[in-house]
Amino acid sequence: MPQYEKADIERRMNGAVESLKSDLGGLRTGRANTSLLDPVVAEVYGAMMPISQVATVSAPEPRMLSVQVWDKSNVSAVEKGIAKANLGLNPMTDGQTIRLPMPDLTEERRKDLAKLAGEYGEKGKIAVRNVRRDGMESLKADEKKKEISEDERKRLEDEVQKMTDSHIADIDAAVEKKVQEILTQ
Incomplete structure (x- = not known):
């Protein structure tokens, strides 16, 4: 054989x-791209989980990402995960939605x-x-x-x-x- x-x-x-x-x-260009958050994990329910498993990520505008967290209790964990990922993004929370404006490169x-x-x-x-x-x-x-x-x-x-x-x-x-x-x- x-x-x-x-x-x-x-x-x-x-x-x-x-x-x-x-x-x-996953490399950031000037435009918002949902795959930018693919490697980001958040500590939810006692485990590290990819954001895509606890929220919906979308790009409603060319220079803005929106993260709609499904469970209200996970919002701060997701926000911390984004901050820890060191992507140069500044999360702004509004209820269960986290907005991520894309800064100029x-x-x-x-x-x-x-x-x-x-x-x-x-x-x-x-x-x-x-x-x-x-x-x-x-x-x-x-x-x-x-x-x-x-x-x-x-x-x-x-x-x-x-x-x-x-x-x-x-x-x-x-x-x-x-x-x-x-x-x-």
Whole structure:
């Protein structure tokens, strides 16, 4: 039974790219984006829970996020969670609704965010390269066990390399798009 599975390698590389896109979505540009609060957790009912499980997050205006907390007793916990996340947002509470106006980004903050986007991109590339390494190792193991020929191994290694190059190009494009967004808005 050969170890190498093209579908598994493709799935894992796609997962690395999707994870990067999710991380980039959390980086703040000048516009309000509900994914900005995805990593934020609040201590409610004795446990740390993502805000999305205790409230509805929306962007009613281009520069404003609104967090509608479902249970009134959790409002202060959600507010504390947002403050602890260190996103540079100043929560304003009105009953069960927390409004988060988006402050203007300074030039320095834009550069920091662009640099962070690049770091996320590097992590994504490392993940894709690790998947490539696993694929190459399983091909060599299959050849050693005489399950595939040397020519077949080389052909499949080229296939893995093409998948790797394609996914790294996707990562570069996503990072470049995000950096442009950060620097221009």
